[in-house]
Amino acid sequence: MPSFISRRLLSVRELGFASRGALGLALVGVLATGAWFSPWSPGAMDHAADLAARGDTDAAVAVYLRVADGPVLPSMARDARWQAAWVASVDTTQPQRAVELLRDFTARYPAEPQAALAFERLATLYSLYQGDPVRAADAWESAAAVSPASPDAGRWLVEAGLAYADADLPERAATALRAATAHPEHAVAAYLGLGRLTLSQDPAAAHDHYTAALARARDEQDASLARLGLASALEALDRVDQALAELEGADASDPAVARRVARLQARERR
Secondary structure, X not given: OOOHHHHHHHHHHHHHHHHHHHHHHHHHHHHHHHHHOOOOOHHHXXXXXXXXXXXXHHHHHHHHHHHHHOOOOHHHHHHHHHHHHHHHHOOOOOHHHHHHHHHHHHHHOOOOHHHHHHHHHHHHHHHHOOOOHHHHHHHXXXXXXXXXXXXXXXXXXXXXXXXXXXXXXXXHHHHHHHHHOOOHHHHHHHHHHHHHHHOOOOHHHHHHHHHHHHHHXXXXXXXXXXXXXXXXXXXXXXXXXXXXXXXXXOOOOOHHHHHHHHHHHHHHHO
C-alpha cells in the first residue's frame, strides 16, 4: 500500500505531466496558427484575399508575391502571381506596378488561361493610363491569340484594330479588324471600323464594308450607323441620290441622320 507521501508525490508528478501536456497543446496550437499564415500555406492566400477585400492592396500584393517566391507547388506559385497582378491592376494609383506584374505573369505563363485576361488588363492600362495605343493594340491582339475561342476574342480584335487606327497604322488596323469579322458577335463593329478606316482613301471599299455591317446589324442603332457610313461612301463617290435613298431607312429622329440628310439635300440643289 503506497504511503501518504508516495501518493502525494504521485499526484504532484501527475499534475506536472498534465501541465506540460496542456502547455504542449497550446504550443502546437500557436505553431499551427503560425504555419497556417506562413507564406507557404493555403492560409496565406486566404490572408492575402482578406487584405485585398479590405482595400489594403499593397499588403495583399506583398503577401501574394511572398507565396509565389516561396517553396510551394508550381500551381500555387502561378495562382499567387496571378492574384498579385490582378489585385494590382485594379489599383489605379500605381498603374506601372500593375503593368510590371502583368507582363511578368504573361512572360512566365504565356499559355495559361489567365494570360488572356492579363493581356486584356495590360491593354486597358496602356490605353487609359499610359496613352500608348500601339502597346494597347499589341496586348489586345495577344489576348485574342492566347484565347481565340473566348467570347471576347472578337471584341479584343476590334479594340486592337481601332487602337492601331488611332496610332495611324492602317495596315495593322485592317488586319485586326478583318480577323474580328470572323466573330459573329462583333462582326458589325469590325465592318464599321473597316468602313471608317477605308472611307477617305477607298470609298468603294468602305461602301462594301458598310453594306456588310448593315446586313449583320441586330439593332436600330447599328443599322443607323451602317446607313450613315453608306451615305458617306456614296457621297464620296458622287452618288448623292443613292446616299439620300439609303438614309430613308435610317432613324429620322437621330440628329446625325437629320444633319446628313440636310447636307445632302443642299448639295443636290446646287
